[in-house]
Amino acid sequence: MHQASGTDRLADQAPRTEAPVGRLGVQPTVMEEVNRLASTGLDVALTDPAPRFELSEHTQGQVDRALAEQVARPDFVQWLFDAETHPAGRAWWGVAKRAVALHTLYDVGGLATPAQGIDPAAYDAPLFDQGTRSARDLITQENSPAGADRILGRYRDFFAGGALDDNADEYGLTSRDYLIGVTDSHAVRTRADCAFDLVHEHLRDRTNDQPVRTLSLACGASGPVLDLVDRLEAQGRPVDRAVFVDHDPLALATVAGQASIRGHADRVELLRKNFLKTPITSYVEPASVDVVDLVGLFEHIPTSRMGYRIAAHLLRAAASITRPGGLVLLANMVTDRPQQAFFDSVWPRLQQRTIAQTLDLVEEAGLPATATRVRVPAREGVYAVYAVPVPQAHFRVPSGQRLLGRALLARSPEF
Structure with a gap:
């Protein structure tokens, strides 16, 4: 599944504070440090917030398998964000080192496209109450023409990014599957x-x-x-x-x-x-x-x-x-x-x-x-x-x- 159902999205319920029974990603060295610091009286503990979005067990397993098998290849990033197979993922990757990328990861289960939920007009509107310059104006003024075109072009591609449920790769996975399922x-x-x-x-x-x-x-x-x-x-x-x-x-x-x-x-x-x-x-x-x-x-x-x-x-x-x-x-x-x-x-x-x-x-x-x-x-x-x-x-x-x-x-x- 992609978007969490009402029973899956449990963020408003009281969190479980014991270590989870299922997928346990925390590494032994970190668990040892948590236990050591807690034993001295510091308030350090593992917790288990319920996932906002989950894939089916099979699909999550395919995500884990794909990463394990492919991450060592020199063209891994190009493979993962291939423009033909995963155009939505490619649009997201263009801004992956900027703040806006976290928006997609945070809300991906409820989004149709990577930029849904952000008003694109905000980038052309005056940014502050007392002023006339927009974010686009400031980027254009403060960067070289080539630099500004590169930055703004990636934002244009991000907002034009297609459906997150795009093409399936050889593992049967779409951009949404990776953006939900990666650790x-x-x-x-x-x-x-x-x-x-x-x-x-x-x-x-x-x-x-x-x-x-x-x-x-x-x-x-x-x-x-x-x-x-x-x-x-x-x-x-x-x-x-x-x-x-x-x-x-x-x-x-x-x-x-x-x-x-x-x-x-x-x-x-x-x-x-x-x-x-x-x-x-x-x-x-x-x-x-x-x-x-x-x-x-x-x-x-x-x-x-x-x-x-x-x-x-x-x-x-x-x-x-x-x-x-x-x-x-x-x-x-x-x-x-x-x-x-x-x-x-x-x-x-x-x-x-x-x-x-x-x-x-x-x-x-x-x-x-x-x-x-x-x-x-x-x-x-x-x-x-x-x-x-x-x-x-x-x-x-x-x-x-x-x-x-x-x-x-x-x-x-x-x-």
Whole structure:
């Protein structure tokens, strides 16, 4: 099957927190790290969000077989995204290294074409309230003619992409089958659902009825954040503002295009900023946001010593704009994961980290690793998701608590 039925799409039900009985993708080294950190008293655990979309057992088996048999061939990407066999997949591949590609992976079970659900007019509309330039204008002005044509041409192809249920290859698989069934695709979706659950748990006991404000840095796939808005409101927690920050005008236009179709345009605020160069507090008021989303960002920061300092600085900056009692969400791909060869062939280069390395960054930023909840969706075993609370009284964690956190981690960073 392709689109999940009502009984398959279980994202609104309480998640199972035990390791799944069926397909278990989490690698032994990651399970060992989870158990080791949990044994020290840290809140680290496997979880099992129900898949948003599932293929039949036979079709999923064919996806796994195709990847195992074909990934080593030098023309693997060309084979997988062949324009004649899989034209929809080819259209998606053209933007695979840009934020809009995550939209397709996130909602693929309910889409007819790769770009369905995004208003294409958003790319030609003024991008900000006070201005006349569109995302297309900015790309044209800020790139060489050849560069702009290449980027915009890929977006044109993406929006012109045909039906996801396109031609079947020698394994009997269509573009939709691969975009649903590849481990990384499942992982993008369960990463988002895991983040939803962590936010819900954090806000569940909140007594005030103040509207919630969210902010997403490097907004990437805005669909999960817009889904969070819907879910919070369904739980009686109104969201007055969802702020999206990115330096890529096409990423911001994608947010606008999704928000327009979903009826959220009135509460979405777009900010074009390079947050690694411009202090966040210069355009976002300190202690003004309830949930800061870094879920799609952290793994783009290098694991070098300089990257370590940048990542810690970014976490401190995110905490500085978070209200006391609020939450900073982040995620990072773990170092040992299934289908690594496929990931290396298809995705942009991301920085994989152990859970301990990421928690060490939390401590370095002055935030409490001892109070951070870490969840690893175990079916896929690709990501660890972190809910980092911002303390009520002080942003900077007392030195004694920091020492306790470092003692529990019992390691120095291996960068």
